[in-house]
Amino acid sequence: MTHQPMRVAVIGTGYVGLGTAALLAHIGHDVVGIDIDPDKIAALQSGQVPIHEPGLDDLLASVAHRLTWTTAYDAVSAADVVFICVGTPPGPDGSPDLQYVASAAANLAPHLNGHMQVIVNKSTVPIGTGDYVQRLLEEHAPGYDHGRHQVVSNPEFLREGTALADSLYPDRIVLGGAEGAVAKMTALYAPLIEQTFTAPATAPRPDGYTRPAVVRTTLQSAEMIKYAANAFLALKISFANEIAGLCERVGADIEEVATGIGLDQRIGHRFLQAGLGWGGSCFGKDTQGLISAGQEHNYPMPILEAAIEVNYRQRRVIIDKLLRQLKTLKGKKVGILGMAFKPDTDDLRDAPAHDLIQRLTQLGARVTAHDPIAMPRAAREWAHLTYQEAAQVEDVFDRADAVIVATEWTAYRLLDWTAMSGRMRAPVIIDARNIIRTPLDAELEQVGRSTVKGQVLPS
Structure with missing residues (x-):
C-alpha cells in the first residue's frame, strides 16, 4: 500500500522529541523539530545529538534529508500534525508541572491555519490535559476551529537505552481523541502499523514480530493508560524488592523466587528484578501523578503510595x-x-x-x-x-x-x-x-x- 507523506512538527528535542522525529522521518514523513534552546538546535543542525541513546545518531543521520531543526514556531503553520514532546517535571507537591506543555500550546496556537491540523500530546500528562490544551488553542489561535484543530493523546512507551526498538516495534499504539483526529493519526502511523518500512541496521526487526495493536479511545482513557502502565511496572519492581527483603531473612533466593513466579503467564518475568529500585523520569513521577489525581478527587491510592515508599527505602x-x-x-x-x-x-x-x-x-x-x-x-x-x-x-x-x-x-x-x-x-x-x-x-x-x-x- 502507498502511504502519503505528511508534514510534521515536533516541539521539544529531548528523549521523546528526538525519538519521535527520527521515527516519523524514517517511515517517510517530512519533520521539523522545534526547540526554544538555540544551543540544542545549533548542535542538531551540525549533526550533534545532545543525548545518548544507542543507534539514535545513526538513524537521525540517515534521515537528515527529511529533517530540519529550528527555534521558530512559525514552522507549525505548514504541519499536518504537531507533536508536543516537552518535559513535565514533578512540582513541589509531586504532581506534574505543566508549564512547558502550556507554553508550547500557547506558542504554537497562533500559527495554526485553515487546514486540518492535529495537535498531539506525546508528553506524559495528567488526565484532563488534552481538554486543557484544547482550551489553550481556542484562546490563543486567531483562526481556531474545533473541527479543524483537534487534540489527540498519543502517549509514548519508550525505555531509554532501547528507545529505537520500542518506537519501531511497539506492543501497542494508543490514540485518544475525536474520531477524525484519530483517523488522521492512524494514517500518519500506517507504515508503522503495517510494518511496511525498511528496518534500520541499528534496530533490526525482531524475529516473530508482526505488527502493533492499535488502541483507539478517548483523550482521558489514553492519558490514564500511560499513567496506569508505568505505575503497574513500578509496582512490580517494588514488589520484587519487598519480597527480596524477606528472602534475605528466611534464607530464600529472590532470583529463584522471581523465576518461579514469573513462569506464571499471568505474572511474567519482566520487571521482577530486585535491586536498588527504579529511577529515571517516568516511574516515580507518573506513580505520584496518579496519587495526586486521586487526592484531587478524594480517592486514596495506598498501593501506589506503598510502591513509592518501598522504592526509596x-x-x-x-x-x-x-x-x-x-x-x-x-x-x-x-x-x-x-x-x-x-x-x-x-x-x-x-x-x-x-x-x-x-x-x-x-x-x-x-x-x-x-x-x-x-x-x-x-x-x-x-x-x-x-x-x-x-x-x-x-x-x-x-x-x-x-x-x-x-x-x-x-x-x-x-x-x-x-x-x-x-x-x-x-x-x-x-x-x-x-x-x-x-x-x-x-x-x-x-x-x-x-x-x-x-x-x-x-x-
Whole structure:
C-alpha cells in the first residue's frame, strides 16, 4: 500500500522529541523539530545529538534529508500534525508541572491555519490535559476551529537505552481523541502499523514480530493508560524488592523466587528484578501523578503510595548493608559503579546513585564514582554533590574500603572481579544490581540473596 507523506512538527528535542522525529522521518514523513534552546538546535543542525541513546545518531543521520531543526514556531503553520514532546517535571507537591506543555500550546496556537491540523500530546500528562490544551488553542489561535484543530493523546512507551526498538516495534499504539483526529493519526502511523518500512541496521526487526495493536479511545482513557502502565511496572519492581527483603531473612533466593513466579503467564518475568529500585523520569513521577489525581478527587491510592515508599527505602537498605560491614563510614573510601539511572543512557534524573553519593558523604565517606557514559553530564548536573570522578574503572577499586554497584552496565558485568577486588583494602562489595557471578575472596552482599565468601554464586 502507498502511504502519503505528511508534514510534521515536533516541539521539544529531548528523549521523546528526538525519538519521535527520527521515527516519523524514517517511515517517510517530512519533520521539523522545534526547540526554544538555540544551543540544542545549533548542535542538531551540525549533526550533534545532545543525548545518548544507542543507534539514535545513526538513524537521525540517515534521515537528515527529511529533517530540519529550528527555534521558530512559525514552522507549525505548514504541519499536518504537531507533536508536543516537552518535559513535565514533578512540582513541589509531586504532581506534574505543566508549564512547558502550556507554553508550547500557547506558542504554537497562533500559527495554526485553515487546514486540518492535529495537535498531539506525546508528553506524559495528567488526565484532563488534552481538554486543557484544547482550551489553550481556542484562546490563543486567531483562526481556531474545533473541527479543524483537534487534540489527540498519543502517549509514548519508550525505555531509554532501547528507545529505537520500542518506537519501531511497539506492543501497542494508543490514540485518544475525536474520531477524525484519530483517523488522521492512524494514517500518519500506517507504515508503522503495517510494518511496511525498511528496518534500520541499528534496530533490526525482531524475529516473530508482526505488527502493533492499535488502541483507539478517548483523550482521558489514553492519558490514564500511560499513567496506569508505568505505575503497574513500578509496582512490580517494588514488589520484587519487598519480597527480596524477606528472602534475605528466611534464607530464600529472590532470583529463584522471581523465576518461579514469573513462569506464571499471568505474572511474567519482566520487571521482577530486585535491586536498588527504579529511577529515571517516568516511574516515580507518573506513580505520584496518579496519587495526586486521586487526592484531587478524594480517592486514596495506598498501593501506589506503598510502591513509592518501598522504592526509596531500597536506597536506604543499601547504605544499611554497607554500615553493617564497615560499622562506620568516616574517612572510608567508597566507590560507586554507575551513575546513570539505568544502563545505555546518560540520564541522571532520579538516579539512585545520586542519593547514595549524597548519603555517603553525609556519613563521612570519601566517594569515587565512575560511569561509562554519564560522567560529563554528572559534572554539570551534580555539581552540588561531593565526589571524585574515576578516570578509569580501576580508580574506583584502588585502596577502596567498599564498592557499590549502582547501575548494571554490561562493562561492569564483564569485569575481572577477582582482580578488581584485589586492589581494595579489605574488600567489601555491595552488589545492588545482583550482577556478580564469580567466586570472590571478598565480603559480597547482594539483594535478596545469601552469598558465601569464596564460593560460586548460582546463576
